[in-house]
Amino acid sequence: MTDQSILPDPQAGHARHEVIVNDTAHWFHDPIVTGQQILEAARLFPTDEYLIFQNLNDGQLEEIRLDESVDLRRDGLERFITFKSDRSFRFTLDGRRFEWGLPFITGLQLKKLAGVDPATYGVWLAQRVGDDRLIGNKERVDLEGEGVERFFTGIDTTTEGSGELVLPPEDREYLVSCGIVFEERSGPGAKAVVLKGWSLPQGRFDNGAADVLILLPPAYPDCAPDMFYLSPWVRLISSNQYPKAANVPHAFGGQTWQRWSRHNTEWRPGVDGIWTMVRRIERALEIAA
Secondary structure, X not given: OOOOOEEEOOOOOOEEEEEEEOOXXXXXXXXXXXXXXXXXXXXXXXHHHEEEEEEOOOOOEEEEOOOXXXXXXXXXXXXXXXXXXXXXXXXXXXXXXXXXXXXXXXXXXXXXXXXXXXXXXXXXXXXXXXXXXXXXXXXXXXXXXXXOEEEEEEEOOOOOOOOOOOOOHHHHXXXXXXXXXXXXXXXXXEEEEEEEEEEOOOOOEOOOEEEEEEEEOOOOOOOOOOOXXXXXXXXXXXXXXXXXXXXXXXXXXXXXXXXXXXXXXXXXXXXXXHHHHHHHHHHHHHHOO
């Protein structure tokens, strides 16, 4: 089978290589070309005012310098995108602000910027109206609209294609800004967030860290979460006993958690959030007896 990216040139008498630049086809006789040559072929002058990116098959964009060479003999049709280098677009990702040169960004590129594993993490666009939107690895998000787009990453533990998250964007942003590793989980009739590897007060328990499960009521954040749960179970070093009201098992997500019966009767809708629950958990662990 003939490679469709290599076509006969009746004038030159040898193969030429096709590339796509901004959705327009161009051809080169030399199989090795530079970013400068690609911009010149697309008649984008002066070339030093443009940036050029190669669109990789996995959805990632790789910048090509003007003097950098690209081999056009690889399998598949090489595609490139250019833009004027004097313009940038802003967005936030996991609470951090980014300047970006392209008017769009892909899901995979967002994961790369966030430094997360693309295979296990998802990335969501915070919607001003309605549920947050799950962004596919190859999907492009337009950054030219009004306002600053807000993206969040997290462990993708929901059913494929559902894109469901359980925390409001503000909660997610708070946890990320505090460096708290977390997972959002959902199942039949239950939504929860798990704080991973939570450090316990030094010298108080027989484990130095545990995962913390917070079950979220259906009306959260207008209604308060109640108790919290630990895995693995912990005992007080001083007595080798479970803390008071922390000796009842609770099954969730295929695990048996240690239930800490700590109730909250004061909750301010529109004011309290996951940060409130984090402080309650910290205090409960500090004074456990």
